[in-house]
Protein backbone atom coordinates (compact mmCIF):
# COMPACT_ATOMS: atom_id res chain seq x y z
CA UNK A 1 0.00 0.00 0.00
CA UNK A 2 1.64 3.29 -1.07
CA UNK A 3 2.11 5.79 1.74
CA UNK A 4 0.29 9.09 1.80
CA UNK A 5 2.12 12.29 0.96
CA UNK A 6 1.14 15.91 1.62
CA UNK A 7 1.12 18.63 -1.03
CA UNK A 8 1.36 22.21 0.17
CA UNK A 9 -0.26 24.88 -1.98
CA UNK A 10 -1.48 28.45 -1.39
CA UNK A 11 -4.49 29.34 0.76
CA UNK A 12 -5.99 31.56 -1.95
CA UNK A 13 -5.18 32.93 -5.42
CA UNK A 14 -7.05 35.29 -7.77
CA UNK A 15 -9.39 33.67 -10.25
CA UNK A 16 -7.06 34.03 -13.26
CA UNK A 17 -4.65 31.61 -11.56
CA UNK A 18 -7.27 28.92 -10.94
CA UNK A 19 -6.27 25.85 -12.92
CA UNK A 20 -2.64 26.90 -13.17
CA UNK A 21 -1.04 26.93 -9.70
CA UNK A 22 1.69 24.33 -9.97
CA UNK A 23 0.23 22.00 -7.34
CA UNK A 24 -1.82 20.73 -10.31
CA UNK A 25 1.34 18.99 -11.63
CA UNK A 26 1.86 17.19 -8.38
CA UNK A 27 -1.81 16.22 -8.03
CA UNK A 28 -1.73 14.92 -11.62
CA UNK A 29 1.35 12.77 -11.00
CA UNK A 30 -0.12 11.37 -7.78
CA UNK A 31 -3.34 10.49 -9.61
CA UNK A 32 -1.32 8.81 -12.38
CA UNK A 33 0.58 6.62 -9.92
CA UNK A 34 -2.37 6.01 -7.59
CA UNK A 35 -0.69 7.45 -4.52
CA UNK A 36 -2.97 9.03 -1.88
CA UNK A 37 -2.35 12.56 -0.69
CA UNK A 38 -3.50 15.31 1.63
CA UNK A 39 -3.34 19.00 0.84
CA UNK A 40 -2.34 21.74 3.23
CA UNK A 41 -1.80 25.44 2.62
CA UNK A 42 0.49 28.36 3.33
CA UNK A 43 -0.73 31.97 3.27
CA UNK A 44 -0.28 33.78 -0.03
CA UNK A 45 -0.13 37.15 1.75
CA UNK A 46 1.80 36.84 5.00
CA UNK A 47 4.63 34.42 4.33
CA UNK A 48 6.04 32.80 7.43
CA UNK A 49 9.63 31.87 8.38
CA UNK A 50 8.47 28.24 8.44
CA UNK A 51 7.40 28.55 4.79
CA UNK A 52 10.79 30.04 3.81
CA UNK A 53 12.55 27.30 5.74
CA UNK A 54 10.90 24.76 3.43
CA UNK A 55 10.89 26.85 0.22
CA UNK A 56 13.64 29.50 0.06
CA UNK A 57 11.64 31.61 -2.43
CA UNK A 58 8.39 31.53 -0.47
CA UNK A 59 6.58 29.67 -3.23
CA UNK A 60 4.56 26.50 -3.76
CA UNK A 61 4.22 23.61 -4.42
CA UNK A 62 6.00 21.77 -1.65
CA UNK A 63 5.78 18.07 -0.82
CA UNK A 64 6.15 16.10 2.38
CA UNK A 65 6.91 12.41 1.92
CA UNK A 66 7.61 10.99 5.36
CA UNK A 67 10.53 12.98 6.78
CA UNK A 68 11.44 14.38 3.36
CA UNK A 69 10.34 17.92 2.51
CA UNK A 70 10.85 18.98 -1.13
CA UNK A 71 10.28 22.11 -3.20
CA UNK A 72 10.48 22.80 -6.97
CA UNK A 73 7.79 21.08 -9.00
CA UNK A 74 10.36 19.39 -11.28
CA UNK A 75 12.25 17.89 -8.34
CA UNK A 76 9.01 16.75 -6.71
CA UNK A 77 7.87 15.08 -9.93
CA UNK A 78 11.20 13.31 -10.40
CA UNK A 79 11.03 12.05 -6.81
CA UNK A 80 7.45 10.79 -7.09
CA UNK A 81 8.05 9.14 -10.46
CA UNK A 82 10.91 6.88 -9.36
CA UNK A 83 9.97 3.20 -9.77
CA UNK A 84 6.59 4.04 -11.29
CA UNK A 85 5.13 3.83 -14.79
CA UNK A 86 5.89 7.56 -15.22
CA UNK A 87 9.64 6.87 -15.31
CA UNK A 88 11.08 4.36 -17.79
CA UNK A 89 14.35 2.53 -17.15
CA UNK A 90 17.69 2.47 -18.94
CA UNK A 91 18.39 4.97 -21.71
CA UNK A 92 14.75 6.06 -21.74
CA UNK A 93 15.11 7.17 -18.12
CA UNK A 94 17.90 9.54 -19.17
CA UNK A 95 15.79 10.75 -22.11
CA UNK A 96 12.83 11.36 -19.79
CA UNK A 97 14.95 13.43 -17.38
CA UNK A 98 16.38 15.29 -20.40
CA UNK A 99 12.89 16.23 -21.62
CA UNK A 100 11.71 17.23 -18.16
CA UNK A 101 14.71 19.54 -17.85
CA UNK A 102 14.03 20.85 -21.36
CA UNK A 103 10.55 21.75 -20.15
CA UNK A 104 11.94 23.48 -17.07
CA UNK A 105 14.84 25.23 -18.71
CA UNK A 106 14.12 25.64 -22.41
CA UNK A 107 10.34 26.04 -22.61
CA UNK A 108 8.86 27.22 -19.29
CA UNK A 109 11.06 30.36 -19.03
CA UNK A 110 9.82 31.51 -22.47
CA UNK A 111 6.24 30.85 -21.42
CA UNK A 112 6.72 32.60 -18.07
CA UNK A 113 8.32 35.79 -19.40
CA UNK A 114 5.42 36.15 -21.84
CA UNK A 115 2.80 35.34 -19.15
CA UNK A 116 4.32 37.80 -16.65
CA UNK A 117 4.39 40.60 -19.24
CA UNK A 118 0.84 39.87 -20.39
CA UNK A 119 -1.05 39.00 -17.21
CA UNK A 120 0.92 40.49 -14.31
CA UNK A 121 2.59 43.58 -15.82
CA UNK A 122 -0.07 44.12 -18.52
CA UNK A 123 2.75 45.41 -20.74
CA UNK A 124 1.47 44.71 -24.26
CA UNK A 125 4.70 45.75 -26.03
CA UNK A 126 6.82 43.40 -23.91
CA UNK A 127 4.19 40.65 -24.20
CA UNK A 128 4.27 40.92 -28.02
CA UNK A 129 8.09 40.63 -28.03
CA UNK A 130 8.05 37.63 -25.72
CA UNK A 131 5.19 36.04 -27.65
CA UNK A 132 7.41 35.97 -30.75
CA UNK A 133 10.20 34.08 -28.98
CA UNK A 134 7.70 31.77 -27.26
CA UNK A 135 6.07 30.93 -30.60
CA UNK A 136 9.50 30.08 -32.05
CA UNK A 137 10.17 27.70 -29.13
CA UNK A 138 6.76 26.06 -29.53
CA UNK A 139 7.32 25.53 -33.23
CA UNK A 140 10.72 23.91 -32.56
CA UNK A 141 9.11 21.69 -29.94
CA UNK A 142 6.47 20.55 -32.43
CA UNK A 143 9.23 19.71 -34.93
CA UNK A 144 11.05 17.66 -32.27
CA UNK A 145 7.90 15.77 -31.33
CA UNK A 146 7.46 14.97 -35.04
CA UNK A 147 4.96 12.14 -35.51
CA UNK A 148 5.29 10.69 -32.01
CA UNK A 149 2.49 10.66 -29.44
CA UNK A 150 4.88 11.28 -26.54
CA UNK A 151 8.32 12.78 -26.05
CA UNK A 152 10.13 9.54 -25.17
CA UNK A 153 9.45 6.42 -27.18
CA UNK A 154 5.83 5.27 -27.12
CA UNK A 155 4.75 5.77 -23.51
CA UNK A 156 3.48 8.72 -21.51
CA UNK A 157 6.14 9.72 -18.97
CA UNK A 158 6.61 12.35 -16.28
CA UNK A 159 8.28 14.50 -18.97
CA UNK A 160 5.00 14.58 -20.93
CA UNK A 161 3.07 15.45 -17.76
CA UNK A 162 5.42 18.34 -17.11
CA UNK A 163 5.61 19.59 -20.71
CA UNK A 164 1.85 19.35 -21.29
CA UNK A 165 1.21 21.29 -18.10
CA UNK A 166 3.53 24.08 -19.29
CA UNK A 167 1.81 24.13 -22.69
CA UNK A 168 -1.69 24.51 -21.27
CA UNK A 169 -1.29 28.28 -20.90
CA UNK A 170 -0.14 28.94 -24.49
CA UNK A 171 -2.83 26.50 -25.67
CA UNK A 172 -5.54 28.37 -23.76
CA UNK A 173 -4.34 31.60 -25.39
CA UNK A 174 -4.54 30.39 -28.98
CA UNK A 175 -0.81 29.94 -29.46
CA UNK A 176 -1.12 26.33 -30.57
CA UNK A 177 -3.83 27.07 -33.14
CA UNK A 178 -1.24 26.98 -35.93
CA UNK A 179 0.66 24.08 -34.35
CA UNK A 180 -1.85 21.22 -34.69
CA UNK A 181 0.52 18.41 -33.63
CA UNK A 182 1.47 20.21 -30.44
CA UNK A 183 -2.18 21.09 -29.77
CA UNK A 184 -3.10 17.41 -30.21
CA UNK A 185 -0.28 16.46 -27.84
CA UNK A 186 -1.67 18.72 -25.09
CA UNK A 187 -5.19 17.42 -25.71
CA UNK A 188 -3.96 13.80 -25.57
CA UNK A 189 -2.18 14.42 -22.25
CA UNK A 190 -4.98 16.38 -20.58
CA UNK A 191 -7.61 13.86 -21.74
CA UNK A 192 -6.07 11.34 -19.34
CA UNK A 193 -8.48 10.49 -16.51
CA UNK A 194 -5.76 11.26 -13.94
CA UNK A 195 -5.54 14.84 -15.19
CA UNK A 196 -9.34 15.19 -14.99
CA UNK A 197 -9.40 14.00 -11.36
CA UNK A 198 -6.48 16.24 -10.42
CA UNK A 199 -8.10 19.30 -12.03
CA UNK A 200 -11.46 18.65 -10.35
CA UNK A 201 -9.78 18.58 -6.93
CA UNK A 202 -7.54 21.55 -7.76
CA UNK A 203 -10.55 23.69 -8.75
CA UNK A 204 -12.55 22.54 -5.70
CA UNK A 205 -9.67 23.80 -3.54
CA UNK A 206 -9.86 27.32 -5.06
CA UNK A 207 -13.66 27.43 -4.91
CA UNK A 208 -13.52 26.53 -1.19
CA UNK A 209 -10.82 29.18 -0.70
CA UNK A 210 -13.03 31.81 -2.38
CA UNK A 211 -16.01 30.82 -0.21
CA UNK A 212 -13.89 31.03 2.95
CA UNK A 213 -12.58 34.46 1.97
CA UNK A 214 -16.10 35.71 1.18
CA UNK A 215 -17.41 34.40 4.52
CA UNK A 216 -14.54 36.08 6.39
CA UNK A 217 -15.24 39.48 4.81
CA UNK A 218 -19.08 39.25 5.20
Ligand SMILES: N[C@@H](CCC(=O)N[C@@H](CS)C(=O)NCC(=O)O)C(=O)O
Nearest residue numbers: 020021022058059060061072073074
Ligand atom coordinates in the same frame (compact mmCIF):
# COMPACT_ATOMS: atom_id res chain seq x y z
N1 LIG B 1 10.14 26.88 -10.14
C1 LIG B 1 9.10 26.79 -9.14
C2 LIG B 1 8.11 27.92 -9.40
C3 LIG B 1 7.10 27.98 -8.28
C4 LIG B 1 6.07 29.07 -8.50
O1 LIG B 1 6.22 29.94 -9.38
N2 LIG B 1 5.03 29.01 -7.67
C5 LIG B 1 3.97 30.00 -7.71
C6 LIG B 1 2.61 29.30 -7.84
S1 LIG B 1 2.52 28.36 -9.32
C7 LIG B 1 3.92 30.72 -6.37
O2 LIG B 1 4.18 30.15 -5.33
N3 LIG B 1 3.55 32.01 -6.42
C8 LIG B 1 3.42 32.84 -5.23
C9 LIG B 1 4.63 33.68 -5.00
O3 LIG B 1 5.60 33.60 -5.78
O4 LIG B 1 4.58 34.43 -4.04
C10 LIG B 1 8.42 25.42 -9.23
O5 LIG B 1 8.29 24.88 -10.35
O6 LIG B 1 8.03 24.87 -8.19
